[in-house]
Amino acid sequence: MTERASEIVKFDNVGLRYGADQEVLSDLSFTLFPGSFYFLTGASGAGKTSLLKLLYLSQRPSRGGIRMFGRDMITLPRAELPKFRRRLGVVFQDFRLVDHLSAFDNVALPLRLAGTDEARVNKSVSDMLDWVNLSHRADALPETMSGGEQQRVAIARAVIARPQLLIADEPTGNVDPDMALKLLRLFEALNTRVGTTVVVATHDVHLIQKVPDSLIMRLSKGRLSDPTGALRYPPARIATATTPRKPGQQRDPFQSEGSA
Amino acid sequence: MSKERAAIDPKQAARLLPKTRFGGPMPWVIAILIALVVVSAAGGLALSNLAKTARADLAQAVTVQIIEADPSLRSERAQAAAAALSSQPLVTSLRVVPQDELAALLEPWLGSSAGSQDVPIPALIDVELSAEAGPEQLASLQAALDRAVSGAKIDAQSVWLAPVYSALAALQWLALALIALVAVATAGAVWLAARNSFANHSETVEIIHLLGGTDGQITRVFQRTVMVEALFGALLGTALGSLIVWALGRQFAALDSGMVGGATLGLSEWLVIAAIPLAGVLLAILTARITISLALRAML
Numbered sequence: 001m002t003e004r005a006s007e008i009v010k011f012d013n014v015g016l017r018y019g020a021d022q023e024v025l026s027d028l029s030f031t032l033f034p035g036s037f038y039f040l041t042g043a044s045g046a047g048k049t050s051l052l053k054l055l056y057l058s059q060r061p062s063r064g065g066i067r068m069f070g071r072d073m074i075t076l077p078r079a080e081l082p083k084f085r086r087r088l089g090v091v092f093q094d095f096r097l098v099d100h101l102s103a104f105d106n107v108a109l110p111l112r113l114a115g116t117d118e119a120r121v122n123k124s125v126s127d128m129l130d131w132v133n134l135s136h137r138a139d140a141l142p143e144t145m146s147g148g149e150q151q152r153v154a155i156a157r158a159v160i161a162r163p164q165l166l167i168a169d170e171p172t173g174n175v176d177p178d179m180a181l182k183l184l185r186l187f188e189a190l191n192t193r194v195g196t197t198v199v200v201a202t203h204d205v206h207l208i209q210k211v212p213d214s215l216i217m218r219l220s221k222g223r224l225s226d227p228t229g230a231l232r233y234p235p236a237r238i239a240t241a242t243t244p245r246k247p248g249q250q251r252d253p254f255q256s257e258g259s260a
Numbered sequence: 261m262s263k264e265r266a267a268i269d270p271k272q273a274a275r276l277l278p279k280t281r282f283g284g285p286m287p288w289v290i291a292i293l294i295a296l297v298v299v300s301a302a303g304g305l306a307l308s309n310l311a312k313t314a315r316a317d318l319a320q321a322v323t324v325q326i327i328e329a330d331p332s333l334r335s336e337r338a339q340a341a342a343a344a345l346s347s348q349p350l351v352t353s354l355r356v357v358p359q360d361e362l363a364a365l366l367e368p369w370l371g372s373s374a375g376s377q378d379v380p381i382p383a384l385i386d387v388e389l390s391a392e393a394g395p396e397q398l399a400s401l402q403a404a405l406d407r408a409v410s411g412a413k414i415d416a417q418s419v420w421l422a423p424v425y426s427a428l429a430a431l432q433w434l435a436l437a438l439i440a441l442v443a444v445a446t447a448g449a450v451w452l453a454a455r456n457s458f459a460n461h462s463e464t465v466e467i468i469h470l471l472g473g474t475d476g477q478i479t480r481v482f483q484r485t486v487m488v489e490a491l492f493g494a495l496l497g498t499a500l501g502s503l504i505v506w507a508l509g510r511q512f513a514a515l516d517s518g519m520v521g522g523a524t525l526g527l528s529e530w531l532v533i534a535a536i537p538l539a540g541v542l543l544a545i546l547t548a549r550i551t552i553s554l555a556l557r558a559m560l
Contacts, residue, residue, distance in 0.1 A: 056470060057470075057560070058470060058560065059560065060560065078557070078560070079474075079475070081560070082469075082472045082473060082474045083472075085469070085470060085471065085472040086471075086472035088472075090470060090471075096463075096466075096467050096470075097467075098276075098464050098467055098468075099278075099464075100277075100278040101275065101276075105275065108272075109467075109468070109471050110471045110472060112269065112272045113468065113471055113472050113473045113477065114472065115269075118269065118272075157471075
C-alpha cells in the first residue's frame with residue numbers, strides 16, 4: 001500500500017457521538033502533514049480528548065471518513081489495527097502506565113510488543129530513561145513514583161519506538177517548567193530528526209509559544225477553528241532539515257540515528 | 261530499523277499480567293474436578309474389565325441341575341447326564357461338582373446339616389461350551405439330557421447374569437456421563453475464571469492494545485496463565501483421584517470375591533487415567549482461548 005506523502009492523517013466531515021447523546025465532535029475536516037508540529041487547544045469539554053481518541057485509534061467515528069498513513073481507518077479490519085497503532089506514540093492524560101511493571105518495563109512495552117530484540121530494548125530504554133532523568137528510578141513501580149515521574153515515563157514510552165505520529169494529551173501538566181521545556185525539546189527532536197508528526201493537546205499558552213513554527217487547531221464545542229491556517233494550507237514547515245545542536249546542549253535520544 | 265520478530269518474547273509476555281500465585285479459585289476447582297474425573301474414569305474402566313471378565317468366564321458355561329431326593333439315584337443320574345452331555349459337540353468340558361464341595365458351599369446357610377443325607381441337595385454339573393449358547397443350543401442340550409435322564413434342568417449362567425450385565429453397562433454409562441458433566445463444569449470454571457481475570461486486567465489489556473499489541477499476543481498471555489494454573493490443579497487432582505482409586509482398590513481387593521477380582525486396572529487403563537490431566541489442561545487452554553478471543557472482539 002503506497003501512502004500519499006502529502007498527508008499522514010485526513011479527517012473528512014467526521015462526527016462522533018456516544019450512544020444517543022448529542023455529537024461531541026461535529027463536521028471535522030482537516031489534514032495533518034508529515035513532519036509538522038500541531039497544538040490542539042480548547043476549553044475543557046471542547047472535545048480534545050475525543051478527537052485524540054479518534055487519532056490514536058481507540059474509537060471509530062459515528063460518521064465521516066478518516067484516512068491515516070494512506071489507509072481508510074473506517075473500513076480497516078480490526079486485525080490490522082495493531083500494525084497502525086505501532087506507528088503511533090501516545091501520551092495519555094492519565095498516563096496509563098501498567099501498574100505491576102517497573103518504569104523500565106513500561107517504557108520497553110512498545111518495543112517488546114513489536115518483537116524488538118532484548119539487547120536493543122535495553123539500550124534504547126536506558127538511553128530514554130537517562131534523557132528524562134529517570135535512570136535512578138528504572139526499577140520503580142508506578143505507584144511509588146510522583147505524578148511528574150509517571151508523566152515522564154509515559155512520555156518516554158510514547159517516543160521510544162520513534163513513532164510516525166505522536167499524540168500527547170496535556171503532556172507537561174505535572175512537571176516543573178524546566179522539565180516541561182526539556183520534554184518539549186524531546187518532542188521537537190523527534191519532530192525534526194525523525195520526521196514525526198506531533199499533536200499536543202494543551203491549555204498552556206506558554207508552551208505553545210515555545211514552538212514558534214507550530215500550527216494550532218482550536219476546538220470549541222466539538223468544532224474546529226483555524227487560527228493559524230493549519231487546516232487550510234499545507235504547512236510550510238516540513239521537517240526535512242535537522243536542528244543544529246547548540247554548544248553544551250545535551251544530545252537527545254534520537255540524535256544518533258535521526259541526524260545520521 | 262530494529263529487527264522485528266513475529267511475537268513478543270515469551271519471558272517478557274509472561275510479565276504482562278501480574279503473577280496470580282494460585283490466589284484464585286481456579287486451580288483448586290480444577291483439582292477437585294479432575295479428581296472426580298479420575299475416580300469416575302477408574303470406576304468406569306474397572307467396571308468394563310469386570311464385565312469383560314464375567315462374560316468370558318460365564319457366558320460360555322451352563323450348569324445342569326439334577327433334582328432327586330434319593331442320593332444314590334441322584335448320583336447315577338448325574339453320571340448319566342454327564343455321559344450324555346459329553347457326546348454333544350458344543351460341550352468342551354464338564355465337571356460333576358462333588359457332593360462335599362456342594363455341602364461346603366451351602367454350609368453358611370444350612371449349617372452342619374448341609375452335609376447330611378437328610379437334606380436333599382441337587383447334583384450340579386458345570387459345563388463349559390465352545391461358544392455362547394443361544395436358546396436353540398440350550399434346547400438341544402436339554403433334549404439330549406431328557407433322553408438320558410429325567411429331572412435334569414439346564415441353567416444358562418448368561419441368562420441369569422443378563423440383569424447384572426445391564427446394571428454394569430448402566431454404571432459405565434453413568435461414569436461416562438459423569439465425566440462429560442465434569443468436563444463441562446471444568447470448561448465453565450475456566451470460562452468464569454478467564455472472564456474474571458480479563459475483567460480484572462482490562463485496563464492493562466487496553467493499554468497493550470493501544471500500544472500495538474495484537475489479540476494473539478494478549479490471548480497467549482492469558483492462555484499461559486490459565487495453563488500454569490490448570491496444570492497445577494490437574495496434577496493435584498490426578499494425585500488426589502489416584503489416591504482415592506488406590507484406596508478403593510485395596511478395599512475391594514480385601515473382599516476376595518471372584519467377581520470383584522475382575523475389576524482391576526491394567527497398564528492401558530492407567531495410561532488412560534494418566535491422560536486425564538493432559539486432557540484437562542488442553543480443555544482449560546482451549547476454553548481460555550475462546551473466552552479471551554470473544555472478549556477481545558468486543559474491544560476495538
